[in-house]
Amino acid sequence: MPNPNIIPAFVYRDAAEMIEWLCRAFGFEKHAVYQEPDGKVAHAELTYEGGMIMLGSENDREFGKHVKSPLSLSGLSTSGPYVIVADADAHYARAKAAGAEIVVDIKDESYGGRGYTCRDPEGTLWSFGTYDPWKPAHPAQS
Numbered sequence: 001m002p003n004p005n006i007i008p009a010f011v012y013r014d015a016a017e018m019i020e021w022l023c024r025a026f027g028f029e030k031h032a033v034y035q036e037p038d039g040k041v042a043h044a045e046l047t048y049e050g051g052m053i054m055l056g057s058e059n060d061r062e063f064g065k066h067v068k069s070p071l072s073l074s075g076l077s078t079s080g081p082y083v084i085v086a087d088a089d090a091h092y093a094r095a096k097a098a099g100a101e102i103v104v105d106i107k108d109e110s111y112g113g114r115g116y117t118c119r120d121p122e123g124t125l126w127s128f129g130t131y132d133p134w135k136p137a138h139p140a141q142s
Contacts, residue, residue, distance in 0.1 A: 003052075011056060013057070013058050017121075021120065026091070028046040030046060031047045041057045070124055084128075088106060088116065088130050096118075100119065103125070109129070113132070114131075
């Protein structure tokens with residue numbers, strides 16, 4: 001399988017803590033973490049089952065002045081990734097045990113698959129499920 005050519009990027013107020021939480025709650029693994037001299041995360045790469053996300057600490061540099069953590073936006077999140085998982089119920093239990101705020105409880109979807117949506121401690125929305133649009137087993141579109 002080729003490396004993905006779309007990699008979601010996130011900004012967090014406390015990126016160092018969120019890296020640990022994302023690994024513990026969602027099963028991500030650290031691929032690379034680059035820190036600033038002040039200890040903030042300049043850039044990090046986390047992997048999950050062949051996919052990757054990138055993240056860093058909020059800042060006012062060239063790119064950073066255009067993005068903020070949901071904590072800096074009164075908790076609002078304008079988008080969030082969907083991550084395909086092998087066992088949605090086990091993933092749900094792990095995330096819930098780690099303190100993820102469940103916003104859409106786990107359920108079977110009418111279009112196939114089973115999944116849920118949650119917020120991480122800084123308010124980013126995450127959806128996890130077994131629905132895989134790349135597999136031909138999903139119902140036909142009408």
